[in-house]
Amino acid sequence: SLSDKDKAAVKALWSKIGKSADAIGNDALSRMIVVYPQTKTYFSHWPSVTPGHPDIKAHGKKVMGGLAIAVSKINDLKAGLSNLSQQHAYKLRVDPANFKILNHCILVVISTMFPKNFTPQAHVSLNKFLSGVALALAQRYR
Incomplete structure (x- = not known):
């Protein structure tokens, strides 16, 4: 679990990177679909699943909005x-293993x-x- 020191570090980092959240989300999601092409299946309803596509940018923004909530x-x-x-769990039916994949991509992009x-x-x-976020997102799968 997150210690007070961890929470403070996350909040401090977020205060510095938050204004770039859209770019981080776009890059992380773009990276995920290239490095882990099996993740494209969740986005098959989009006209294109290429890095930087407007749908990727929009979803990256949603992901980072979710992290801002977190x-x-x-x-x-x-x-x-x-x-x-x-x-x-119920509407999108995303395999929770993909949360870890996206988390890794987010870490790479932020770094x-x-x-x-x-x-x-x-x-x-x-x-x-991010591991805590993945666990929280996976709670309804059990």
Whole structure:
């Protein structure tokens, strides 16, 4: 679970990267569909699943909006992300393993876009946070 130090580190990092959330989301989602092509199946209803496509950008923005909610609900991710968990489990039917894949891509993108802010401590804390988000999103699958 997240310690107070982790929570503070995540909030501090988010305060620096939040204004670039749309770009992070686009790059992370674009990276995911290239590096993990099996994830394209969730987006087969889009006219194109190519990096930078407007649908990718829009969904990347949604993903990062969800993470912004998670940051604001960091003290109780399970309750804070309950609606998103329900949506991903029952409506979208996303395999929860994909949350970990996207989390990895988000970490990679943040590390490349914000190398000075992505300290080892920030990395550890953000990784724990994203793992907590993945667990919270997967709660309805059980």
